[in-house]
Amino acid sequence: MHKVRVSSKHGRLGVxxxxxxxxxxxxxxxPPITDPAIKxxxxxxxxxxYSYVRITFNNKSKEYLYEVIEPTLNNxxxxxxxxxxxxxxxxxxxxxxxxxxxxKRAHLRGSVEAYIASRSINVSxxxxxxxxxxxxxxxxxxxxxxxxxxxxxxxxxxxxxxxxPIYIFHQKYESLKTNVVIKDETVLNGFVVALGQRCTxxxxxxxxxxxxxxxxxxxxxxxxxxxxxxRGATFTIRRFKxxxxxxxxxxxxxxxDAKMVAYLWLAAEMGESLIICGGPAAGKTSTLxxxxxxxxxxxxxxxxxxxxxxxxxHDNWIPGATRSGTGDRGPDGKAAGEVDMFDLVRAALRQRxxxxxxxxxxxxxxxxxxxxxxxxxTTYSTMHADSVKSMVxxxxxxxxxxxxxxxxxxxxxxxxxxxxxxxLTVRRIRQILEIVGFEPETNxxxxxxxxxxxxxxxxxxxxxxxxxxxxxxxxxxxTHEEMDAEFKRRVAVIRYLVKHNLTDYRQIxxxxxxxxxxxxxVMARIGYNPATQEVAA
Numbered sequence: 001m002h003k004v005r006v007s008s009k010h011g012r013l014g015v016x017x018x019x020x021x022x023x024x025x026x027x028x029x030x031p032p033i034t035d036p037a038i039k040x041x042x043x044x045x046x047x048x049x050y051s052y053v054r055i056t057f058n059n060k061s062k063e064y065l066y067e068v069i070e071p072t073l074n075n076x077x078x079x080x081x082x083x084x085x086x087x088x089x090x091x092x093x094x095x096x097x098x099x100x101x102x103x104k105r106a107h108l109r110g111s112v113e114a115y116i117a118s119r120s121i122n123v124s125x126x127x128x129x130x131x132x133x134x135x136x137x138x139x140x141x142x143x144x145x146x147x148x149x150x151x152x153x154x155x156x157x158x159x160x161x162x163x164x165p166i167y168i169f170h171q172k173y174e175s176l177k178t179n180v181v182i183k184d185e186t187v188l189n190g191f192v193v194a195l196g197q198r199c200t201x202x203x204x205x206x207x208x209x210x211x212x213x214x215x216x217x218x219x220x221x222x223x224x225x226x227x228x229x230x231r232g233a234t235f236t237i238r239r240f241k242x243x244x245x246x247x248x249x250x251x252x253x254x255x256x257d258a259k260m261v262a263y264l265w266l267a268a269e270m271g272e273s274l275i276i277c278g279g280p281a282a283g284k285t286s287t288l289x290x291x292x293x294x295x296x297x298x299x300x301x302x303x304x305x306x307x308x309x310x311x312x313x314h315d316n317w318i319p320g321a322t323r324s325g326t327g328d329r330g331p332d333g334k335a336a337g338e339v340d341m342f343d344l345v346r347a348a349l350r351q352r353x354x355x356x357x358x359x360x361x362x363x364x365x366x367x368x369x370x371x372x373x374x375x376x377x378t379t380y381s382t383m384h385a386d387s388v389k390s391m392v393x394x395x396x397x398x399x400x401x402x403x404x405x406x407x408x409x410x411x412x413x414x415x416x417x418x419x420x421x422x423x424l425t426v427r428r429i430r431q432i433l434e435i436v437g438f439e440p441e442t443n444x445x446x447x448x449x450x451x452x453x454x455x456x457x458x459x460x461x462x463x464x465x466x467x468x469x470x471x472x473x474x475x476x477x478x479t480h481e482e483m484d485a486e487f488k489r490r491v492a493v494i495r496y497l498v499k500h501n502l503t504d505y506r507q508i509x510x511x512x513x514x515x516x517x518x519x520x521x522v523m524a525r526i527g528y529n530p531a532t533q534e535v536a537a
Contacts, residue, residue, distance in 0.1 A: 027129055028052065028071045044151070050133045051147045055173065066168055066176040068147045071130040080121065081131055087115055088135065104140050108132075142237075143191055144180055149218070149239065156238050161231025162188050169281075174425055185225075185232050192222040192233045201324065211307075213321070216240055219307040244311040245286035246505045247293060251498045255283060255416070256429045257460045258498065260451050261290075262490035263432065267412055267468050268294035269516075270475070271354070271378040274412035275361075277385040282416045283427040284382040285309045285359065292380065293505060295355050297513045302351055304344040305359030313509040318351065320344045341365040345372070354378060366400045373409035388413055388433060388447055407445060408438040411468065421458050428453050429460075434467050488533050489523055490515075496526045496535045 027049045033040060037060040044053045046068075054067040073081060088111055112132050116123060123131070142149045148157050148168055156169040159182065166180040182188045192210070196203040199212025199220055208227035212220050217240030223229045247265075250256045256264075267274065268291055276284045289310055295301060301317040303310045308321055323339040334340065341358070342365040348356055349372055358369055358381040373379050385391040391413065395402045415431040432451040439446055450468075452461045473483045493515065502508060515522045527536025 027126055027133075028069060030054070030069055046147045046150050047133075050129075051150075053147060053151060055170075055176070064173055064176050066170065066173075066178040068178060068180055070147065071133055073130060073134075077123075077127055077130060080123070081134055084112060084115060084131060084135060085138065088112075088139065092139070101140055105136055108135055108139055143194070144182055145237070148178065148180070149237070154239060156236060158236045159188070159234055161229065161234055164231060188233045189225050192224055192235050195220050195222055195235060195237075211324070213307045214240075217242075217308055219309070240309070241286075241311075243503070244289045244505050245283075246503055246508050247290050247494060248497045248501070248503050248508065250287065250290050251494060252501070252503075253427065254421075254458070255287065255427050258491050258494040259462060260429065260432060260460060261494050262487060263450065263466065263468075264291050264412075265294045265490050265494075265512075266472060266487065268292070269296060270468070270472055272411040272468055273373045273379045273409065274414060275380075275391065275410060276382045276414040276416055277387070277391050278382075278416035279384065279386060279418065282418050284416055287414065287416060287429070288357065288380055288382055292355075292357060293509055294512060296516055297509075299354040300352065301355045301357065302348040302353040303357040303359070304341060304348060306341070307359075309359060310357055311505075313506050318348075318353075320348070342368065345369055348372075349377070355380065357381070360384075361400070363399050364401070366395060367402045367406075370402050370406040370409055374406060386417065387415060388445070392445065404443060404445070405438060408435060410435050413447075419455060421455075428455075428458075436467050485530070488530075489519060489528065492528050492533060492535050493522065493526065496528075499535070 028051070030043075030052065033056065035058075038056050038058050040054060040056050041064075042053075042055040044055075045051075046053055050071055052069045054069060056065050056067060057063070058065065088108065091111060109132055112135055113128070116128070137143060137146045145157055145159075145166065148154050148166070153171045154168045155171060158167045158169075160167070162185045163181060163183050166178045166182075168176050168178055170176050182191065192203055195214075196210050196212065198214045199210065201210055201212045203210040203222060203224045205224065205227055208224040210220065210222040210224070214220060219238040219240070220235065222235035223233060225233055247261045250261055251258055264274075274291070276287055278284045289312070292301070292310065292312055295312075295314065297314060297316075299314070299316065301312065301314055302320060303312070303317065304320045304322075306322050308319065310319065322341055322344060323337070324335070341361075341363060345356070345358065345365040345368045349368070354377070356369070356372060356377055356379045358365070358379065361369060361381045361383050369379055369381065383391060383394065385394055392404065392407065394400060395407060396404050411434060413431075413433045413435065414429055415433070416427065416429050419426055419428050419430075429451070430453045431449055434448045434450055436446040436448050438444075448465065448467055449463050450466050452463060453459075454461050469483055469487070472478070473480070478486070493511070497508060497511070502511075511522065528534075
């Protein structure tokens with residue numbers, strides 16, 4: 001049995017197996033599993049000794065459950081918590097709140113203790129800890145979904161209405177039902193309003209749909225009350241990854257292999273424009289972020305997104321994001337103060353960037369982006385399409401309307417998808433293609449497939465020839481042997497990073513930066529043997 005206690009000697013909070021303490025001496029008591037059909041798969045501390053997560057599997061229903069375990073309050077503690085929330089809400093409103101999370105936590109903890117002391121309320125140390133946990137969770141954290149937000153294995157959190165279990169997408173177990181249910185419609189409406197406030201946006205009866213980003217970088221989509229969703233207010237939170245996806249993650253997860261990543265490294269250094277195509281949740285932006293790590297450190301980068309997802313270590317980087325406006329839309333279709341992707345792309349061209357990263361292309365900004373490609377600006381972007389043909393169809397038809405002749409400015413297309421391998425849902429780069437040219441007689445793009453995924457063997461096939469490498473050889477006046485040696489060195493660096501599980505994007509970037517300065521020093525450091533093409537253990 002999992003039990004959690006407070007050390008009475010030093011007042012410290014800790015976790016342990018407690019056999020002889022009653023429930024009154026525990027901050028959080030983990031309810032035992034009494035059904036023999038239910039098997040515990042994982043038990044994880046989220047914010048010990050207060051909140052934990054237990055993942056179980058029911059052999060009867062064949063269903064997984066993500067169970068959030070938090071302190072249990074008795075009736076007296078529930079009444080006191082309600083009173084504390086009312087008093088603190090008025091206090092914080094009059095004080096204007098506090099900006100920093102750490103400062104707000106310290107202030108709230110002090111306020112709880114001061115309120116209880118000023119009214120001579122008799123509460124035990126453990127009761128005080130439980131009450132303070134919920135005050136901090138609801139005033140500074142994310143309320144009922146705070147434990148979900150703080151679990152780094154959770155990618156998405158979805159509430160479909162009042163009195164409906166919240167679902168998550170878990171990195172290991174995929175879609176999971178949780179035991180978190182918001183049963184009060186007023187509470188749920190208040191929660192989505194609070195989400196909007198975190199995103200510095202308003203959601204209400206007159207404006208019932210919210211799209212925004214929290215200060216932590218989480219992407220939020222929500223609807224208010226029953227205005228547009230009949231089961232009540234809804235919200236979907238896509239957690240921001242503080243640790244961005246890296247080239248090592250691409251290889252370790254099987255999304256790509258070391259040769260493909262080395263190829264993309266060469267392409268990134270030489271400024272070849274690319275688009276990553278795929279369906280929803282295919283991992284397009286994650287792959288984009290990983291490839292962007294290969295951009296040379298001296299290059300100027302401008303990234304443009306609707307919601308902030310790209311995270312780079314480069315110093316000379318301007319991250320931009322769109323902004324919604326207020327009031328009615330004018331003749332141009334824009335509200336007052338609105339800054340859309342077209343505005344950002346147009347502004348980016350005046351900033352003389354070497355690389356432009358557009359989070360996703362979907363409108364008139366695409367035409368400007370391709371014009372930037374044609375004039376020598378390296379551009380990276382993502383797009384919802386499952387093949388080159390569907391990409392071209394989307395690009396040259398409304399609302400994008402980009403002439404096909406302009407598409408020849410694009411050099412590389414990556415097709416990425418979610419796929420099933422055995423019983424697992426995985427992300428794989430299905431193809432890496434090069435756009436070689438444009439055939440005016442047939443009005444068709446000429447493409448060359450460089451790498452392709454074999455779903456039967458779950459392996460990547462090298463198709464044998466790359467026009468990008470040919471252009472690099474011509475540009476750098478290299479022989480085939482020199483190009484081959486350079487490619488093998490980069491493959492060895494990637495394999496070294498994977499072998500040593502170096503997933504910190506700043507460490508990877510430092511090694512890449514060192515490679516740009518002197519590849520001989522880096523190859524010596526990793527113990528590369530050109531004869532065997534192996535690195536030291």
